Amino acid sequence: MTIFEGRGLTVKYGAVVALEDVDIALEPGVVHGVIGPNGAGKSTFIDALSGRKRPSSGRVLLNGGEITRRSVRWRRGNGISRSFQRTSVFGSMTVGEQLEMVARKNDEPDLDGILGTLGLDEIRDRVCSEIAYGTQRSVDLAIALIGGPRVVLLDEPCAGLVADESVRMLQHVRDLCKERDVAALLVEHDVDGVFRTCDVITVLDLGKVLATGDPAQVRADEKVIRAYLGSAA
Amino acid sequence: MNAAQVLNGVALGSLLMVLSSGLAMIYGLRGVANFAHGALYMSGAYIAYTVSDRFNFWLAILLVPLALAVIGVVLELVFFRPLQHRSHIELGLITFGLALMAERIVVLIWGERTLRVTPPEILQGTTTLLGVEYPTYRLSIIVIALALAAALVLWLRGSRVGLHIRAASQDIETAGIMGVNVDRVSLIVVSLGCALAGLAGTLAAPYIALDPGMGNAFLITVLIVVVVGGIGSIGGAMVAGMGLGVIQTVSTVWSPSFAVVVPYLALTIVLLWRPTGLAGKRVS
Amino acid sequence: MTTTAPLDDITESMLEGPAPGRRPRGTLIGLGVGVVVLFAGLAVPYVITDTYRMSLLLDATILSLMALGIGFLARHLGQISLGHGAFFGVAAYGVGVATTNWGWSPTAAVGFAVLAGTAISLVMGVLVVRASGFGFLMLTLALSQALYSLSVQTSARPLTGAHDGKLLSYDREMTFLGLTQADVMNPGLFWPFAWIALTACAMVLWLVGRSPFGTTLEGIRENEERMRFSGYDTFLPRLTAFVLSGAVASLGGALFAINAGYVSPEILGFTTAGDSLIAALIGGFGMLAGPVLGTFLFVYAQANFNFGGNLHLFTGIALIVVLVFMPGGITGAFQKLWRRVRRSRR
Numbered sequence: 060m061t062i063f064e065g066r067g068l069t070v071k072y073g074a075v076v077a078l079e080d081v082d083i084a085l086e087p088g089v090v091h092g093v094i095g096p097n098g099a100g101k102s103t104f105i106d107a108l109s110g111r112k113r114p115s116s117g118r119v120l121l122n123g124g125e126i127t128r129r130s131v132r133w134r135r136g137n138g139i140s141r142s143f144q145r146t147s148v149f150g151s152m153t154v155g156e157q158l159e160m161v162a163r164k165n166d167e168p169d170l171d172g173i174l175g176t177l178g179l180d181e182i183r184d185r186v187c188s189e190i191a192y193g194t195q196r197s198v199d200l201a202i203a204l205i206g207g208p209r210v211v212l213l214d215e216p217c218a219g220l221v222a223d224e225s226v227r228m229l230q231h232v233r234d235l236c237k238e239r240d241v242a243a244l245l246v247e248h249d250v251d252g253v254f255r256t257c258d259v260i261t262v263l264d265l266g267k268v269l270a271t272g273d274p275a276q277v278r279a280d281e282k283v284i285r286a287y288l289g290s291a292a
Numbered sequence: 293m294n295a296a297q298v299l300n301g302v303a304l305g306s307l308l309m310v311l312s313s314g315l316a317m318i319y320g321l322r323g324v325a326n327f328a329h330g331a332l333y334m335s336g337a338y339i340a341y342t343v344s345d346r347f348n349f350w351l352a353i354l355l356v357p358l359a360l361a362v363i364g365v366v367l368e369l370v371f372f373r374p375l376q377h378r379s380h381i382e383l384g385l386i387t388f389g390l391a392l393m394a395e396r397i398v399v400l401i402w403g404e405r406t407l408r409v410t411p412p413e414i415l416q417g418t419t420t421l422l423g424v425e426y427p428t429y430r431l432s433i434i435v436i437a438l439a440l441a442a443a444l445v446l447w448l449r450g451s452r453v454g455l456h457i458r459a460a461s462q463d464i465e466t467a468g469i470m471g472v473n474v475d476r477v478s479l480i481v482v483s484l485g486c487a488l489a490g491l492a493g494t495l496a497a498p499y500i501a502l503d504p505g506m507g508n509a510f511l512i513t514v515l516i517v518v519v520v521g522g523i524g525s526i527g528g529a530m531v532a533g534m535g536l537g538v539i540q541t542v543s544t545v546w547s548p549s550f551a552v553v554v555p556y557l558a559l560t561i562v563l564l565w566r567p568t569g570l571a572g573k574r575v576s
Numbered sequence: 577m578t579t580t581a582p583l584d585d586i587t588e589s590m591l592e593g594p595a596p597g598r599r600p601r602g603t604l605i606g607l608g609v610g611v612v613v614l615f616a617g618l619a620v621p622y623v624i625t626d627t628y629r630m631s632l633l634l635d636a637t638i639l640s641l642m643a644l645g646i647g648f649l650a651r652h653l654g655q656i657s658l659g660h661g662a663f664f665g666v667a668a669y670g671v672g673v674a675t676t677n678w679g680w681s682p683t684a685a686v687g688f689a690v691l692a693g694t695a696i697s698l699v700m701g702v703l704v705v706r707a708s709g710f711g712f713l714m715l716t717l718a719l720s721q722a723l724y725s726l727s728v729q730t731s732a733r734p735l736t737g738a739h740d741g742k743l744l745s746y747d748r749e750m751t752f753l754g755l756t757q758a759d760v761m762n763p764g765l766f767w768p769f770a771w772i773a774l775t776a777c778a779m780v781l782w783l784v785g786r787s788p789f790g791t792t793l794e795g796i797r798e799n800e801e802r803m804r805f806s807g808y809d810t811f812l813p814r815l816t817a818f819v820l821s822g823a824v825a826s827l828g829g830a831l832f833a834i835n836a837g838y839v840s841p842e843i844l845g846f847t848t849a850g851d852s853l854i855a856a857l858i859g860g861f862g863m864l865a866g867p868v869l870g871t872f873l874f875v876y877a878q879a880n881f882n883f884g885g886n887l888h889l890f891t892g893i894a895l896i897v898v899l900v901f902m903p904g905g906i907t908g909a910f911q912k913l914w915r916r917v918r919r920s921r922r
Contacts, residue, residue, distance in 0.1 A: 378903075386895070397889070400889075508847075519714055552722075556719065560703060
């Protein structure tokens with residue numbers, strides 16, 4: 060059932076070990092959250108999984124096949140996409156233009172559907188740099204979802220969003236994931252949101268995995284409470 | 293090929309070294325590819341001609357760098373500082389416009405004829421070196437340039453200002469956050485860079501004849517030297533300058549057609565193989 | 577919102593252009609305008625009977641092709657090139673060599689020249705297109721200067737005439753698309769060819785810009801990383817744009833050589849490329865018409881303000897003024913004004 064895996068991923072920036080021996084397994088239709096304090100290595104983790112940063116050791120596998128050294132382009136072409144924490148869109152284009160552009164490269168049978176679910180159909184003709192930040196985050200997400208990727212890596216989709224926008228964003232993510240049977244990785248700061256939205260949760264701290272399990276298990280885990288949730292739970 | 297030709301290469305390399313260290317400093321700090329550097333060099337040479345003509349050459353060596361430093365101050369205060377948030381390409385293009393203006397102004401003041409500066413008495417004639425009779429003046433260029441290079445490197449490594457300059461050249465934002473007065477450092481760097489260009493022009497004047505095209509001739513070579521040596525690396529620029537001067541002069545003996553493309557070849561190879569340049573941070 | 581355009585590339589302020597969004601209706605209107613302009617332009621020799629003025633217009637039209645190429649690259653790739661003189665110049669010399677050395681007809685020579693110039697742009701493109709900002713500028717500059725240096729070598733004399741340049745000579749019976757050797761030097765007679773070439777290239781580039789390929793280029797310019805993460809190759813589209821702009825410049829060079837009957841090495845060099853770049857910039861990169869306008873102004877200025885050789889003093893000043901106060905150039909300033917007028921009307 061596991062479609063996408065990271066095994067023993069280690070990433071070093073010079074002498075600094077940002078990620079150490081991290082494992083993860085994603086299944087279709089399952090929303091897998093990743094939480095952890097600042098500096099835990101969450102962004103590095105997504106970079107390693109998405110191909111932006113080559114891990115110092117460890118492997119990334121798609122359907123059991125090794126893809127660690129594959130380029131970002133290859134990954135996208137084979138159904139692995141990601142969204143960005145710092146919104147990465149095409150400001151001078153209209154929303155419609157850029158989504159159509161991405162759709163041209165990744166056959167998307169139902170662009171209107173994605174636009175509809177994310178509430179973007181009304182602003183199709185608006186220039187991206189002129190719309191609200193929260194909506195731009197939705198465009199960022201939309202770009203990652205076009206073309207029916209089987210694996211979607213989401214890097215803090217709620218970054219910069221206010222409370223109710225955040226709730227809606229996570230709901231969209233969950234809905235789209237279940238509808239399209241996508242294996243989703245969700246890196247987030249919003250702990251409550253993650254517990255609400257995700258089926259499985261991995262907790263990272265200082266580059267290592269503290270615990271992995273369903274929300275109830277993770278919430279009760281001793282190590283997690285001590286290192287992370289103690290103040291927030 | 294003999295020692296005289298090698299020494300010619302070293303002489304040319306010395307001039308390139310002085311010129312390129314100035315350009316590297318400005319580029320490393322302000323991010324501006326100073327397209328006016330050739331014009332600054334030319335202005336230095338022409339001003340040296342006048343000073344040398346009215347008074348003497350030694351006074352020129354003293355005054356010209358000072359005059360060019362003043363021009364550097366103007367450049368920094370009028371252009372680089374107010375426009376520092378514009379893209380580097382735009383600033384480079386502005387210096388390009390300044391170069392066009394400067395070249396014309398020089399011609400308007402000094403005319404189009406080729407001018408010559410006689411070196412001072414002591415430095416005329418030849419000296420015997422390595423079994424060759426070599427023009428003393430050219431030797432003095434080499435000596436002065438090398439001494440200057442050494443002094444510059446020592447100053448950059450040893451002094452507090454030097455440390456600030458190196459820090460700001462590496463990462464201007466962080467340096468500012470760490471307390472380096474970036475504006476003051478920029479002012480020093482830009483005026484020093486221009487002064488060095490002027491000095492190179494002064495030194496070159498008795499060696500190379502003065503004509504309105506002299507700035508352009510050197511500009512491209514110096515830009516290439518800085519890129520090859522490594523962006524932000526003054527030492528790298530110096531080494532590359534000397535190296536290119538020697539290689540180009542020496543290969544002229546063997547094949548003039550090849551010698552002429554040496555700098556372009558070097559640039560292409562370096563930029564494709566090591567976009568950081570041989571010793572510096574990323575060009576792009 | 578982040579883009580990954582580094583500080584080295586030109587800022588959006590220089591690319592002040594029409595509002596985004598490409599409607600099919602807009603394309604048809606644009607094409608219509610283009611066709612009207614083309615036919616209107618053909619009437620010019622009948623209106624301007626003064627040969628001197630006509631030759632200025634002709635020169636401006638031919639040089640505009642180089643500026644058009646430069647502008648297309650700036651607008652769609654966000655890169656400033658100082659290398660287009662190489663394509664213009666190689667094509668010009670190509671015509672010279674093909675007619676004078678190989679005895680070809682001028683028509684065949686022009687075809688060959690455009691291919692030669694385009695081939696050079698392909699080679700240069702492969703080397704240059706991955707670089708950005710300053711590296712791109714330096715490489716284009718260096719490669720074209722290298723060609724200049726090679727062309728003035730005495731060993732190149734048989735091909736290029738070295739510093740003396742190359743005088744074209746071909747059989748008196750041979751014609752360029754129906755015009756004799758004497759005719760091609762007549763500005764009024766040569767005009768239709770240059771004008772059609774300019775308007776046709778402008779329309780082609782405009783259509784390309786409005787096509788999905790144009791959108792791809794814009795995406796690459798704005799946020800290359802996201803393009804790659806969306807599955808797009810970024811090297812080939814850039815290379816294609818570069819070669820296309822090189823082809824346009826080459827056509828200009830070929831026409832230039834046929835019309836002038838003489839090629840001097842200066843057109844390969846830094847000064848000509850620089851002049852064309854400045855003209856394009858002053859006209860404004862945001863619209864295709866910008867570089868053309870800038871070139872016409874430049875040729876006019878060269879004819880009228882060059883007393884005492886002061887042209888470069890004025891172009892230097894103009895360049896600085898435009899860069900500091902209106903980085904979008906003249907067309908950019910008009911666009912801004914237009915938008916302000918429209919906004920105040922609402």
